Amino acid sequence: MRYLPLTDTDRTAMLDTIGAPSVDALFADIAPAQYLGGPIEGLPLHATEMAVEKHMRALSQQNLAAGDAPFFCGAGAYRHHVPATVDHLIQRGEFLTAYTPYQPEIAQGTLQMLFEFQSQVARLYGCAVANASMYDGSTACWEAIVMAGRQTKRNRVLIDGGLHPHYVGVAQTMAKFTHAEIAYEPPVVEADAGEEALIARIDETTSCVVVQYPDIIGRVPDLARIAEAAHAAGALLIAVNTEPVALGALEAPGNLGADIVVGEGQSIGVGLQFGGPYLGLFAVRDSKLVRQMPGRLCGETVDADGKRGFVLTLSTREQHIRREKATSNICTNSGLCALAFSIHMTLLGEKGLNGLAAENHRLACLAADKLAAVPGIEVVNEVFFNEFTLRLPVESRPLVRALAEKGVLAGVSLGRLFPDADALANGLVVAVTETTNEADIDALCSALTEELA
Known part of the structure; x- marks a missing residue:
């Protein structure tokens, strides 16, 4: 039996309140080609639970894992x-059921884990401060772009062709709702990472330069050289890393002059999982930028008796402060994935x-x-x-x-x-x-x- 709690009158009243002519108007930003337009092919309109399980199992067996x-x-x-240890530990009840701590000082275990996670990410990225994680690498990249705009008071975003096209797509989609101007051209499949051409496009209107390290072609761009050119023009360098294991061999982006370092943490502790949930990493090289960071930061302190403790030090998201003062509408963090990352990194x-x-x-x-x-x-x-x-x-x-x-x-x-x-x-x-x-x-x-x- 279908559960339809709203009547046509309810829907009409809601649409009138927000000024939308129809429910479909709420999805105007989705391309028509992406609509199903009817039932999913191959699935019956109704079936018993056992029949559905059998059917879905047959479909899953068509995958090549x-x-x-x-x-x-x-x-x-x-x-x-x-390692099996990661899955064993993250399934402990106190971690598996833990959500955003609204009374954070009570959740000392969660806060300590996030503090250790931040410390690991900051060390990995060569940065002063890291936050308590974000949804994934692509949204972390966009949040870095927005942050750079706040800091520089500029709106031109120069994206290197080597940035993952899905990250570019997220930035282009989000830029429709801001004043950001995205300057991007697809990569050229050559051994040269194209630093010279990228540097030539930096000007006094550039808010930030976004460079993937290593890039989508697998090349390793010269971040130090790009950072010098960006800083000379008053712009920030955002380094994006989609493969954190690479930083066990390559110099950390923060050490090469990147002002904001973001990326995907999936490689450490998190399986492929059909594309998610994944883990966004976010850090800044200079602690002066800390109040412009999105998300949450956990800190270490002492209580009234001098005992070590952990607190939610900074939370600039819209749930904690007035929305117009928020740096981001990120409402939570990938806490369980962050825990998996931290356990795996500790084991390594x-x-x-x-x-x-x-x-x-x-x-x-x-x-x-x-x-x-x-x-x-x-x-x-x-x-x-x-x-x-x-x-x-x-x-x-x-x-x-x-x-x-x-x-x-x-x-x-x-x-x-x-x-x-x-x-x-x-x-x-x-x-x-x-x-x-x-x-x-x-x-x-x-x-x-x-x-x-």
Whole structure:
């Protein structure tokens, strides 16, 4: 039985109050092509619970899971080994059921965990202060752009072509509701990260320069050089990192001059999970920017008896202060994912993270060398961490589908990420992590050799 608590009269009254002509008008920003327009194909209109479970199980079995095949997909979401300890600890009742602490000082365990998480992110990013997490990397990136605009009183946002196109899409969507002017052009598939061209576009109206590190092609841009140019023009540098494991091998963005460092924390402690929930990381290099940060900050203090304790030090979100004073409408944080990140990072430690990064890089170099020997394939990158781009002699999207049919998940097609850019159609982004072995690499090379023959 359908549950419809509102009558037509109720809906009409609500629409009249907000000034909308119809319910459909509330979804005007969604492209018509995205509407279903009817029932979901393949699902019956009604069925018993057991029949629905059986049907959904049959559908799920059509998936080729990441752990069931040679897996080389990355482009912002990476398959890493998550120790069983992580899942065991995050499922403890006091963590699994914990939500935003509205009486925070009572939730000392949650506050201590968030404080430790912030400390780890700040250390990882080479920054002074990190917040208590955000929804995901793309929304963290947008919040950084908004923050830079508040700080510089400018509205031109210069986005490097190497930024993940999904992050770009979020920024472009959100900019429709602000005064931000987004300056962006898709990347060129070349070994050069294009710092020279990017720097040439920085001017006195630029609020911030947004650069991914490593970028969507797998290149490692010279952040120090870009930061110097941005600061000379009075702009801020926002560094975006979608693969935190890379920072076990690369210099931290904050140490290279990035003013705001944001990214996706999924690689550490959080599985692929069909795309979420994930974990947004956010930090600033200079503590003077702390009051412009979105979200919440937890701090360490002492109580009246001198005992160590933790408090909600700063919360600039709209639930805690007047909305016009809020820096963001972010209403919570990915607390359970932040806990998973913190546990995994604690298990790794600094040496463990460095070792994990080294193994990722070693396997990626091995894969790049073997793939470069496949006739017709060119490895674009000269410098990379665990992800690089191939230039193929054919369009990559059909090739990826063909290889998936053979049980090899070959990577992410640039044609899929940039469907309107014909020049990128032959690009394939390949990611290699510690979960990849030499047999997987050989299987990819053999499958590509056969398909391209």
